[in-house]
Amino acid sequence: MKLKHLNLAYTLLSTQYALMLEYRAEIFLWAISGILPLIMYGIWSEAGVSIGLGIDSKWLFSYFVSAFIVRQFTAVWVMVSFEEDNLEGRLSPYLLQPIYPFWRYFSSHVAEQITRLPFVLLILTIIFIFNNQLFWFPSPFKVFLSIIAIFIAFTVRFLLHWIFAMICFWNDRASAIERLLLLPYLFLSGLVAPLDTFPEPIKNIALLTPFPYVLSFPAKLLAGHNVDIFNGFLNLILWAFVFFIIGFWAWKKGVRHYSGMGA
Amino acid sequence: MPIISARSVSKIYKVSEKAPGLKGTLKHFFERRIRIIKAVEQLNFEISKGEIVGFIGSNGAGKTTTLKMLCGLIHLSSGSIEVAGHNPEQRDRNFLRQITLVMGQKQQLIWDLPPMDSFRLNAAVYGLSDRETKRRINELSTMLELDNELYRPVRKLSLGQRMKAELLASLLHRPTVLFLDEPTLGLDINSQIRVRQFLAEYNYKYGATILLTSHYMGDITSLCKRVLLIHDGKLFYDGLLSDLTNKLSPYRLVKLSLTDSDSAHFVSQFGQLVEYDDHLVKLLIARENLTEVLTTILNQFKVKDIEVTDPPIEQLIGKLLKSGNI
Amino acid sequence: MSKLNFSIFRLIKAFWNTSISKELEYRLNLFIEIISVIGNLSGSLFVLSIFYKGGFNLGGWTWSESVVVLAIYTILDGLTTSILQPNLSRIVQQVQDGTLDFVLIKPVNSQIWLSLRVISPWGIPSIISGFLLITYTFIIGKKILSLYSILLFCLTLISSIFILYSLWFIIATTSIWFVRIWNANEVLRSVLVAGRYPISAFPAGLRFVFTFLLPITFLTSVPAEAILGKISLSLIIFSLLFSLALLFLSNKFWNFAISFYTSASS
Numbered sequence: 027m028k029l030k031h032l033n034l035a036y037t038l039l040s041t042q043y044a045l046m047l048e049y050r051a052e053i054f055l056w057a058i059s060g061i062l063p064l065i066m067y068g069i070w071s072e073a074g075v076s077i078g079l080g081i082d083s084k085w086l087f088s089y090f091v092s093a094f095i096v097r098q099f100t101a102v103w104v105m106v107s108f109e110e111d112n113l114e115g116r117l118s119p120y121l122l123q124p125i126y127p128f129w130r131y132f133s134s135h136v137a138e139q140i141t142r143l144p145f146v147l148l149i150l151t152i153i154f155i156f157n158n159q160l161f162w163f164p165s166p167f168k169v170f171l172s173i174i175a176i177f178i179a180f181t182v183r184f185l186l187h188w189i190f191a192m193i194c195f196w197n198d199r200a201s202a203i204e205r206l207l208l209l210p211y212l213f214l215s216g217l218v219a220p221l222d223t224f225p226e227p228i229k230n231i232a233l234l235t236p237f238p239y240v241l242s243f244p245a246k247l248l249a250g251h252n253v254d255i256f257n258g259f260l261n262l263i264l265w266a267f268v269f270f271i272i273g274f275w276a277w278k279k280g281v282r283h284y285s286g287m288g289a
Numbered sequence: 290m291p292i293i294s295a296r297s298v299s300k301i302y303k304v305s306e307k308a309p310g311l312k313g314t315l316k317h318f319f320e321r322r323i324r325i326i327k328a329v330e331q332l333n334f335e336i337s338k339g340e341i342v343g344f345i346g347s348n349g350a351g352k353t354t355t356l357k358m359l360c361g362l363i364h365l366s367s368g369s370i371e372v373a374g375h376n377p378e379q380r381d382r383n384f385l386r387q388i389t390l391v392m393g394q395k396q397q398l399i400w401d402l403p404p405m406d407s408f409r410l411n412a413a414v415y416g417l418s419d420r421e422t423k424r425r426i427n428e429l430s431t432m433l434e435l436d437n438e439l440y441r442p443v444r445k446l447s448l449g450q451r452m453k454a455e456l457l458a459s460l461l462h463r464p465t466v467l468f469l470d471e472p473t474l475g476l477d478i479n480s481q482i483r484v485r486q487f488l489a490e491y492n493y494k495y496g497a498t499i500l501l502t503s504h505y506m507g508d509i510t511s512l513c514k515r516v517l518l519i520h521d522g523k524l525f526y527d528g529l530l531s532d533l534t535n536k537l538s539p540y541r542l543v544k545l546s547l548t549d550s551d552s553a554h555f556v557s558q559f560g561q562l563v564e565y566d567d568h569l570v571k572l573l574i575a576r577e578n579l580t581e582v583l584t585t586i587l588n589q590f591k592v593k594d595i596e597v598t599d600p601p602i603e604q605l606i607g608k609l610l611k612s613g614n615i
Numbered sequence: 616m617s618k619l620n621f622s623i624f625r626l627i628k629a630f631w632n633t634s635i636s637k638e639l640e641y642r643l644n645l646f647i648e649i650i651s652v653i654g655n656l657s658g659s660l661f662v663l664s665i666f667y668k669g670g671f672n673l674g675g676w677t678w679s680e681s682v683v684v685l686a687i688y689t690i691l692d693g694l695t696t697s698i699l700q701p702n703l704s705r706i707v708q709q710v711q712d713g714t715l716d717f718v719l720i721k722p723v724n725s726q727i728w729l730s731l732r733v734i735s736p737w738g739i740p741s742i743i744s745g746f747l748l749i750t751y752t753f754i755i756g757k758k759i760l761s762l763y764s765i766l767l768f769c770l771t772l773i774s775s776i777f778i779l780y781s782l783w784f785i786i787a788t789t790s791i792w793f794v795r796i797w798n799a800n801e802v803l804r805s806v807l808v809a810g811r812y813p814i815s816a817f818p819a820g821l822r823f824v825f826t827f828l829l830p831i832t833f834l835t836s837v838p839a840e841a842i843l844g845k846i847s848l849s850l851i852i853f854s855l856l857f858s859l860a861l862l863f864l865s866n867k868f869w870n871f872a873i874s875f876y877t878s879a880s881s
Contacts, residue, residue, distance in 0.1 A: 030416045037413035041399070041406050048401045048442075055798035059805040068821045069812055073666050073673060115395040118362050119459075122390055124382040125414045199641045205651045213658035223665050285364040285378065307640075314636035 038129060042137035050141060057145040060101070063093040064153070066218050081222065087160040088249035089220055091153060092172075096244045097217065098146045099139050100180040104131045108191040109201040121281065128188065128277070135184060164250040171255065175244035178262045182240050183211075185269035192273070195280035210235060216242030236265040291335035292466060292498050293359065298332040298368035300354055300522075301325055328354045329522045332368070338465075341492055341499040343513030343530070351522040352502045356468045359500070360390050373466055386415060389464040393474030396455055398443045404454035405439045408461055415462035422461070429457045433487050449480030456484070460491065467491075469501035473508055485511050534599045540573040545586070546594035556590055568593075573600070623723045627731050634701075634733040644737055652689075652740045656748070659685055659811060674815030679752045681813060684839045686748035687772070688811045691779055691834060693741025695804070699780060701735045703787040703800065710790050710876075719873065726869050730784060749842065760842070768842035771851055774858035775834045779807075781861035782829075784869070791872040810835040833857065 046053065067090035071083050108131065111117050120127045154161055164172070190207060193200035212218060215237040221229050232238050243258040304324055307317040329351040336342050346352050357363040359370060361377030361384070370377055375384035398407045405426075412422040430439060433453040438446055446454065452472065460467075469488075473481045485508055492499055503509055509516060509530065516533060518526035526536055545556060547568050557565055559582050560572035574582050579597070586592065638644070663685065667678045676684070706729055709715040718725055753760055786799045806829060809817070814825050814832045825831040833854050840846035 034413040034416070037409055041402070041410045044406055045399055045402050051793070052798045055802050059798065059801040061805055062808055065806070065809050065821075068809075068817045069666075069673070072816055072818050115392065116397060118357070118360075118392075118395075119390060119397040121362060121380070122360055122385055122388065123411070123414050124385045197641075197643055199644065202641070202644050202647050206647055206654070209651060209654040209658060213654075213661060219662050219665050225665075225668075228661070282364070285362060307636075314639050318639045318642060 034125070035129075035133070038133040039137055042130075042134040043140060046134070046137045046141040053138060053141050054145045056101070057098060057142050057149065060094065060097050063090045063097060063217060066090060070219075081220070084160055084162070085249075085251070086220075087157060088162045089245060089251065091150070092245035092248040093217060093241060095146065095150070095248060096172075096176055096179065096241055098142060099176050100183050100240060101138075101142075102135065102180070102183045102187045104135065104184060104187045105191040105194070105201040105204045107131060107134070109194045109198070112194045113198055117284075121284075126277075128273075131188070132184060135180070139180075162250060164248055168247055168250055172244050172247040175247055175258065175262065178259070178266060179240040179244050182236055182262060182266045182269060185266060185273050186236070189269060189273045189276050192276040192280040195284045210237050211241075214238060215240060216245065236261070236269075239265065290337075292338045292373055293334075293336040293500070294371050295332050295334050295355075295359070296369050298329060298355070298358065298370060299327070299366050300329040300351075300358065300363065301366045302328055327522055329358070329519075332519075332522075332524050334517055334524060334527055336498060336500065338498055339492065339496045340515060341488070341501070341513050343509035343516040344500055344502040344519065345509060345516055346502075346519035346525075350519045352519060353470055355519070356390070356470055356500070356502065360388060360468055362390075386462060387464055388466045388468065389459040389462070390468045391456060391459045391470065391472050393452065393469075393471035396443075396451065398451070398455055398458055400443050403440045403442055404446075404458065407443075407454075407458050408439075411458050411461050417462065425461055425463065426457070429460060432490055433457060434483060449476050449483070452476060452480065452484065453487075456487065463495060465495065465497050467497055467499045467501075469499065469503075471503055472501060473503060473505055481505060481507065488512060535576075538600050539576055540600065541576055541579055542598045542600050543572045543574050543579075543583070544594075544596040544598070545570045545572070545592055548591040548593050552590045556586060559586055623727055626723065626728075630732055631734045635736055638735055638737065648737045648740050652744050656685075656689065656744060674813050674817070676813045676816070679756050680839065680843055682752050683749055683843060684813050684835050685811055686745045686752070687775075687835045687838050688745075689741050689748065690745035690772075691775065691807075691810070693738035693743075693745065694776060695738065695779070695783075696741060697735050697738030698731065699783045700800075701733045702730050703783050705729070705732065706787045707790040715876070719876075725873065726784070726866060730780070761844075764842055764844050767846070767851055768838055771833075771838040771841040771846075771854055774854045775838050777858035777862050778830055778833050781858070781865040784865045788865070788869050788872045791876045807831060807834070813839070830857070 067086060070086050070090070108117075111120070117127070120130065187204070187207065190200070190203050193203060214232040214235055221232060221238055221242050224232065239258055239261045243253060243262070246253040247255070247258070302325070304326055305317070305321040306324055307313055332355065344352050344355070354363060358365055359372055359377060361380045364378050373384060373387045375381050377384065398404055399410075408426055409422070412419075417425070426439075430436065433456065435450065435453050435457065438450045438454065443451060443454065456472070467488075472488075473484050476484065488499060488501075489512060491497055499512075501508065501512070513530060515528065516526065516530050517524060518533065526533055540561070542563065543560065547556065547570065550567050556570050557572065560574040562570070563573055564571035583595070583597075587595075660682070663678070663681055666673055667681075672678070673681055706715070709718065709729075718728055721728065782803060783800060786803055789799070809821075809825055810831045814822055814836045817825065837846065837850065837854050841851060
């Protein structure tokens with residue numbers, strides 16, 4: 027039984043990887059389109075506001091480049107592909123197969139990350155060539171921890187989007203909701219401004235949401251900044267657990283509704 | 290013991306309606322009018338193991354809805370269904386392993402990869418071993434006459450090749466109950482025949498039960514002894530295809546060849562004229578007074594040759610499907 | 616010629632009617648769009664406020680001047696949602712499934728057809744709130760707008776719309792050669808985000824890129840300078856000429872691509 031599952035996981039991943047390789051040109055462009063943190067670095071490095079917060083240009087550089095990396099490997103588009111599969115009628119055959127369709131989408135995301143890896147390395151190389159004086163070396167242990175943190179962060183984001191993708195069962199244009207999910211992610215995760223620069227009350231509110239943990243926390247880990255490792259992982263795992271429960275429940279409800287209305 | 294049984298199955302939908310134009314649009318935006326539609330009403334039928342049953346009816350008659358209810362994709366509003374000893378709505382894994390659904394207008398193969406990759410994926414989903422998978426792919430691809438196509442991206446395949454690959458993917462787990470919704474849609478005549486032969490072979494080899502819908506009467510007449518005719522969500526006919534003619538057409542077709550061309554005009558008054566060409570007259574005559582009318586004709590006119598047949602079933606059903614009236 | 620132009624506008628009116636009624640089917644979108652615009656604006660204002668908290672300014676721009684830049688960005692973003700995105704994403708799709716042929720055999724200007732074929736009402740909240748934000752900053756600052764600066768603003772805004780459109784259209788056109796180019800538009804959109812801030816707030820290297828390689832300066836900073844009355848006439852004229860040149864280039868490029876398409880495809 028275990029072996030069979032392992033084989034299924036391997037086949038799912040390798041098939042999706044083969045598919046993603048077909049889309050390598052798009053994935054390359056998509057990787058480039060994640061440059062927001064680098065644009066923000068441009069502004070922050072010039073604005074000079076950071077003086078007084080213990081933030082210097084080296085800090086800003088390592089922070090935003092790390093944020094760029096974290097964002098690359100936590101990209102989620104499950105709502106769009108779920109909606110498309112629903113509209114084009116692929117969902118019905120998926121439902122007739124003895125596998126939770128969740129895994130199809132999850133594996134396709136992971137396969138995409140593998141495809142994306144060389145492109146991200148290429149972009150990073152270019153960045154470092156132009157900014158070699160700001161280069162930093164995180165410890166291997168921190169790198170290891172941040173890779174794990176990035177993967178859990180990706181899982182948390184994926185589960186959150188999965189929950190909302192279930193709305194497609196009720197409304198066939200639900201992927202528009204993705205725009206709403208993007209808002210708190212954009213402004214509360216630390217993508218455009220480090221949380222350290224937030225006014226205290228807003229920072230405290232942000233820390234009550236999952237968003238800082240899916241970007242700021244792994245980014246700081248990777249940048250080698252001071253960060254509460256235990257608290258970060260605790261929050262990530264907690265949120266993953268909560269979203270997993272809700273997601274599973276939403277799936278059950280969605281399928282029941284889908285079958286009620288007609289596939 | 291039937292493998293499929295449906296007892297007083299009904300399905301009701303709610304749909305919202307919109308009047309045309311900007312005014313209608315705005316009104317629709319703020320307030321939706323809901324109408325109730327009965328897609329399927331009080332359906333009763335049973336299908337035994339190994340049967341190939343044709344499911345016919347005009348567009349919107351409720352065929353696809355019924356097929357989806359049989360797979361458990363749509364829940365019933367009332368009634369009950371049992372397929373292979375399961376209630377489809379529970380979507381039990383053991384149930385799912387026994388069935389398959391093929392939709393001619395929708396595809397499940399991964400568009401940008403060769404079919405082989407989709408097969409491998411499906412094999413893993415159904416937990417088949419590598420050796421078994423290879424064996425089944427070989428066997429099915431020989432039956433379907435697929436070969437090099439398996440290694441080309443799906444988008445590069447012709448419609449016929451794609452449909453064959455689609456069938457292979459859906460049958461890899463060797464289901465015993467097949468639901469086929471327009472499996473030959475848009476295929477050329479050769480591919481249609483190939484698919485038909487394949488289905489007959491699969492049915493014979495594995496004793497599989499097949500329920501198929503098609504707009505091509507050729508599919509139905511060559512594969513199905515028995516048909517279910519559904520109209521407006523109600524079961525209109527359930528029985529042998531050959532007996533359907535009687536039900537659909539209470540007439541027989543009489544071809545008369547006359548020696549005297551003048552009398553053709555008079556002869557045509559004895560029935561519903563189909564064709565009239567100099568010496569040749571084709572008439573539809575009601576079954577119950579066929580002998581009576583024929584005797585009269587033979588007595589009054591000089592007849593060279595006479596031929597009595599059933600009107601062709603394809604034409605009858607085709608006409609029915611087009612007009613939507615019974 | 617005039618008859619042809621007339622007919623294409625009638626055609627577009629008919630197209631827009633149907634696309635609006637199609638879009639209004641999705642009531643959820645209005646709700647989403649309004650929340651998204653409010654959220655986006657307040658988020659952006661919040662980030663701006665972080666910059667200005669310590670009394671610093673972005674490239675010599677005051678708080679309210681930066682808000683005007685943000686407002687213009689919001690207007691352009693709305694236009695992108697309403698017109699550019701829905702139409703130009705279709706070009707890619709039409710090349711892919713071959714329906715571009717149907718457009719090319721019609722006796723109308725194919726570029727206008729393809730660029731204005733559909734409209735989505737969901738960018739309107741952005742456009743309105745952008746204008747409201749500009750008005751608000753002027754009321755708060757107790758500044759009086761002269762008719763002259765409004766005129767200059769309109770001119771520079773039109774040229775910025777032309778530039779934005781041309782950039783989008785040129786990239787969409789390349790889909791005739793590279794069918795899967797759509798993500799290039801995503802790249803463009805992601806770089807245009809820099810237009811939320813005055814270009815002079817960036818380091819010299821990026822300033823160069825955003826002025827000469829990707830003319831983001833002309834999209835938001837120049838119209839903002841125009842309405843704030845801190846622009847020279849020559850820059851306005853340059854911006855207008857530049858936009859017309861880009862528009863012309865986009866048309867030439869399209870015709871070139873079409874001749875390639877019709878001769879290459881079978």
